[in-house]
Amino acid sequence: MEQNVSGSLNLFVHNSKEVEFTVRGPRFVTFDLEDDHRIRPGSCILDIIFPAPTKVGEIIFRNYYTAWVSILIKGPPSQQPAPVGKQGPSRAVDEEVSPWQLAVPRKVIMPNPHYESGSHDLISISATESSLDWTNLLGMRILLQQPSPVWRTFHIEQISVLKDLPRRLANSNNEESMSEKLSSQTLTALRKSNAPEREGPPPKDFVGLVGYEVQGFLLL
Known part of the structure; x- marks a missing residue:
C-alpha cells in the first residue's frame, strides 16, 4: 500500500521545514530468533520514500501499541549508476546496490509491552540518535515490533518528517x-x-x- 503524506502534527512542527515523502506498507514479516525461541515478536516494516536525496533532522509519529522500533536508512548508490530503465530515487531505493543500513537500533517506546504505558505517546527520533548520517537519504525503513500477545494490532500513525533538528538540540x-x-x-x-x-x-x-x-x- 502506498500513501502520499505531508506532515500532520502542525502543533509540533510549525517551526521546522517538513519533508515530502511516500509511505509503503506496513507489511508484516517473521524472523527466526535462534537465541530465544520463547519470544517471537510480531514485526512489520514501514518504508518512507523521498522523491529526491533529502536531509532529515527528525521524524515524529504517534505510537499505537508498538513496543520498540528500529530505523534503517538508504542513500544513493556510491559511484554506481542506476540500471537502465530504473531511473529515479524511488526506483533506486529498491536496488541492492544501495542497501538498507541500521541507523537506530531498538528504540523502546513502551516501557513494558504488556501494559498500556507509552502505547499512544508522541515519539520523536532525531538525527543525533543515529549512528549514521541523515543528510542524503532516499528512504527510511521503520521496523516495528510488539512481542506481547495482548495487542493484536500495532502500528504508528500521524508521521511527519522534518528537515531540521529539534530546536532544543539545534x-x-x-x-x-x-x-x-x-x-x-x-x-x-x-x-x-x-x-x-x-x-x-x-x-x-x-x-x-x-x-x-x-x-x-x-x-x-
Missing part, C-alpha cells in the same frame, strides 16, 4: 556556550565588585558568597 551547543560565558562573566564581575581593598587573598566567607551568588543567578 540550539543546545549555543545555549551551553552562552551559559559558560555568562557564568564566567558573572563570577568575574562579582569578584571585582566584592573584592576587599586590602592586599592578600580574600577571606573564606567571601569565596563562599561568590559561589552562592553565581549559582543562584544561573538558576533564575
